Amino acid sequence: MKRTLESGQVTRRGFLVGGAATIVTVAVSGVTLLADPARNWAVELPSFTPDQARVLLQFVRDLFPHARLVETFYAEAIAPLHDEAAKDPATRELLASGIAQLNTLAHAPAGKSYADVTDEKARVAAIRQIEGGAFFAKVYGATLTPLYNQRKVWPLFGYEGPSSALGGYLHRGFNDLDWL
Amino acid sequence: MPAKFDHNDSSVVVIIGSGAGGGTLAHELARKGISVVVLEAGKRVEMTEFQNDEVAMFALFTWQDPRTATGSWSVAKTSPDLPVWTCKLVGGTTVHWGACALRFQDHEFKPRTRYGAIAGANLMDWPVDLKEMEPYYDRAEDMMGVTGTHGIPPLPVSNHGKVLFAGAKKLGYTKYQVTNMAINSLPRDGRASCQQTGFCVQGCTFGAKWSTLYVDIPRAEATGKAEIRPECQALRIEHDASGKVTAVVYADRTGALQRQKARIVAVAGNAIESPRLLLNSSSSLFPHGLANSSGQVGRNYMRHTTGAVFAVFEKPVHMYRGTAQSGIVMDEARLDTRRGFVGGYQMELLPQGLPSFAQTIIPGGWGRDRAWILDHYANAAGLWVIGEDMPRETNRITLHPEKKDRFGMPIPNIHSDDHPNDVAMRNHGYQQGESLYKSIGALKTVRVSPYPSTHNMGTNRMSEKPRDGVVNQFGQAHDVKNLFVSDGSQFPSSGGENPTLTIVALTLRQAEYIADQMARGEI
Ligand SMILES: Cc1cc2nc3c(=O)[nH]c(=O)nc-3n(C[C@H](O)[C@H](O)[C@H](O)COP(=O)(O)OP(=O)(O)OC[C@H]3O[C@@H](n4cnc5c(N)ncnc54)[C@H](O)[C@@H]3O)c2cc1C
Numbered sequence: 001m002k003r004t005l006e007s008g009q010v011t012r013r014g015f016l017v018g019g020a021a022t023i024v025t026v027a028v029s030g031v032t033l034l035a036d037p038a039r040n041w042a043v044e045l046p047s048f049t050p051d052q053a054r055v056l057l058q059f060v061r062d063l064f065p066h067a068r069l070v071e072t073f074y075a076e077a078i079a080p081l082h083d084e085a086a087k088d089p090a091t092r093e094l095l096a097s098g099i100a101q102l103n104t105l106a107h108a109p110a111g112k113s114y115a116d117v118t119d120e121k122a123r124v125a126a127i128r129q130i131e132g133g134a135f136f137a138k139v140y141g142a143t144l145t146p147l148y149n150q151r152k153v154w155p156l157f158g159y160e161g162p163s164s165a166l167g168g169y170l171h172r173g174f175n176d177l178d179w180l
Numbered sequence: 181m182p183a184k185f186d187h188n189d190s191s192v193v194v195i196i197g198s199g200a201g202g203g204t205l206a207h208e209l210a211r212k213g214i215s216v217v218v219l220e221a222g223k224r225v226e227m228t229e230f231q232n233d234e235v236a237m238f239a240l241f242t243w244q245d246p247r248t249a250t251g252s253w254s255v256a257k258t259s260p261d262l263p264v265w266t267c268k269l270v271g272g273t274t275v276h277w278g279a280c281a282l283r284f285q286d287h288e289f290k291p292r293t294r295y296g297a298i299a300g301a302n303l304m305d306w307p308v309d310l311k312e313m314e315p316y317y318d319r320a321e322d323m324m325g326v327t328g329t330h331g332i333p334p335l336p337v338s339n340h341g342k343v344l345f346a347g348a349k350k351l352g353y354t355k356y357q358v359t360n361m362a363i364n365s366l367p368r369d370g371r372a373s374c375q376q377t378g379f380c381v382q383g384c385t386f387g388a389k390w391s392t393l394y395v396d397i398p399r400a401e402a403t404g405k406a407e408i409r410p411e412c413q414a415l416r417i418e419h420d421a422s423g424k425v426t427a428v429v430y431a432d433r434t435g436a437l438q439r440q441k442a443r444i445v446a447v448a449g450n451a452i453e454s455p456r457l458l459l460n461s462s463s464s465l466f467p468h469g470l471a472n473s474s475g476q477v478g479r480n481y482m483r484h485t486t487g488a489v490f491a492v493f494e495k496p497v498h499m500y501r502g503t504a505q506s507g508i509v510m511d512e513a514r515l516d517t518r519r520g521f522v523g524g525y526q527m528e529l530l531p532q533g534l535p536s537f538a539q540t541i542i543p544g545g546w547g548r549d550r551a552w553i554l555d556h557y558a559n560a561a562g563l564w565v566i567g568e569d570m571p572r573e574t575n576r577i578t579l580h581p582e583k584k585d586r587f588g589m590p591i592p593n594i595h596s597d598d599h600p601n602d603v604a605m606r607n608h609g610y611q612q613g614e615s616l617y618k619s620i621g622a623l624k625t626v627r628v629s630p631y632p633s634t635h636n637m638g639t640n641r642m643s644e645k646p647r648d649g650v651v652n653q654f655g656q657a658h659d660v661k662n663l664f665v666s667d668g669s670q671f672p673s674s675g676g677e678n679p680t681l682t683i684v685a686l687t688l689r690q691a692e693y694i695a696d697q698m699a700r701g702e703i
């Protein structure tokens with residue numbers, strides 16, 4: 001579920017290229033929104049509280065930490081998980097308790113969350129303790145492919161993707177390696 | 181024109197599955213004027229539906245009906261819900277396959293004689309040998325258009341191949357080359373030449389790669405002697421009081437049960453589904469499963485000893501550009517027990533697109549080290565170790581005691597434990613693969629544990645004596661003379677080469693035999 005910050009629709013995959021983004025988590029009329037105002041981009045996650053959304057975002061970045069990927073790609077990656085949770089109370093429950101556990105294990109100060117813990121080592125140590133558990137498996141399994149299967153992510157890793165429509169790589173570098 | 185046969189027409193040969201074995205058999209028999217009905221569990225997907233998209237094509241092609249896995253093989257942990265990677269569509273796994281088309285070596289047809297008795301392995305010589313197979317390999321290569329045979333030039337060397345070959349040379353290997361591929365290097369047989377798209381496993385959009393989907397099946401239909409019934413899953417094979425098979429019961433696309441009468445039944449559902457079907461066809465005459473007086477149906481499951489090594493270099497490779505599996509190092513394919521194991525292995529190119537690479541490079545992995553590897557995706561290269569694994573009676577397909585599929589057919593459980601020989605070979609392969617890449621300056625190498633099995637063999641093995649196996653050298657059931665097995669489940673051993681060329685060659689030989697036996701009124 002996407003929308004611009006003003007009013008209109010944001011196309012499902014139509015947003016952003018490159019640069020660092022500052023993503024904000026806000027509740028607009030009680031609906032959690034991950035937003036990148038600079039890019040006029042937002043994703044609605046009504047079944048998460050803003051804090052839950054922030055923790056998940058940070059958690060997924062800690063699992064798959066790529067400096068080259070701006071926040072919005074991670075937000076895209078958690079959107080399908082959100083949609084699943086929206087439909088399934090058991091998933092919602094699993095996420096809620098897992099997030100609470102992460103907050104505790106990362107020693108988030110009172111009133112703060114895992115996402116506020118600036119020491120990466122502390123966050124990683126917390127993840128180590130939940131690795132192998134149901135919450136970890138759920139988030140890992142539900143976000144990995146949605147993260148790396150984004151067409152706009154591919155060029156950032158040097159993956160050119162589909163080639164049939166361009167006549168393959170026959171005349172586009174399949175044998176251009178010259179450093180050996 | 182595709183034929184249309186009546187359910188009560190008991191003159192037809194019913195073939196179950198339309199992949200490498202079933203599709204080839206349908207074409208061969210139809211060409212000879214024999215009526216065939218092909219039951220295929222999957223849909224008929226057109227080539228125009230192929231996309232250069234790993235995730236979408238996996239979803240479109242893959243057999244995803246539930247299967248379970250037990251045993252100490254790593255796949256039971258890394259991929260318990262999908263232990264085996266095969267396809268479910270017209271054309272079977274030949275839609276997905278990488279098209280590396282190699283012959284078995286002479287000694288691989290005689291493992292018991294050449295390797296001796298190996299504890300914990302159920303080794304047996306094949307009832308055929310290389311010499312007998314040669315004319316059929318020859319025809320299969322011609323039919324499939326295998327490069328490097330019949331005057332067909334090899335495919336060109338890709339970036340990924342250059343890296344493999346440079347490392348092989350540095351290590352002192354000599355047998356490295358562009359693989360014999362069932363992929364057109366020049367236009368041939370009405371099909372285009374390879375455009376180096378790199379999406380061979382997602383379905384070849386140019387039709388350069390051989391697949392029964394667009395080669396054998398339409399040609400079988402064009403004879404007017406073949407009917408393909410997609411979305412029809414065989415559930416049971418029936419027989420009469422004398423023990424001859426008479427009909428196949430299947431669920432059609434609406435889920436309704438149908439019964440197709442048959443003069444002959446050929447099972448070609450790949451090495452998991454074929455034994456599953458025989459086991460599910462037990463009766464008072466065949467209490468342990470159809471054609472299972474030997475007790476070998478479902479046993480001796482083999483999947484090749486595999487493992488992958490990926491390496492990251494300082495400079496770009498772009499492994500995803502170009503024909504996927506088109507490079508090979510064959511030096512380790514020899515038989516040389518000084519290495520600490522019998523049998524041999526190949527090292528084959530294994531490129532991956534970013535989504536697949538991310539999924540499989542470190543199963544369950546996370547954090548900075550893994551991210552570093554992915555950050556260097558463009559500079560990565562990979563090879564696949566694929567070698568002979570040991571047949572073991574206890575590695576087997578069984579019917580799940582409780583779980584059933586949507587048609588009420590028990591789902592298969594796949595049990596596998598590595599033999600010590602497999603472990604020794606895999607470790608040797610990892611070591612050599614790492615050395616190969618390090619010799620040319622790899623910054624880092626990663627060992628990847630076996631993927632869900634793409635090569636599945638052995639579960640209805642052929643044997644000279646009925647007590648040792650399920651079928652004879654022509655794939656004909658020892659117990660039931662009008663029942664045939666036409667896929668890799670016939671293999672008594674796995675060899676160190678990808679199996680499909682051998683499946684096709686065996687099928688060509690089988691088709692001749694069936695036609696001959698029919699003409700003589702034997703079946
Ligand atoms: C990614 C990948 C890459 C590969 N690369 C290579 C390679 O480079 N070289 C090589 O030699 N091999 C390769 N293989 C293996 C190759 O695809 C198989 O060896 C070959 O296709 C097996 O042929 P088959 O006829 O036994 O089964 P399949 O080709 O799998 O066909 C079996 C068919 O039977 C159908 N079926 C099953 N049960 C039933 C039923 N009960 N009723 C009706 N229909 C049924 C299935 O839906 C399927 O369509 C690869 C496999 C994969 C997955």
Ligand code: SF4
Binds near residue numbers: 375378381
């Ligand atoms: S690389 Fe060649 S064989 Fe593979 S999909 Fe492309 S055209 Fe087909």
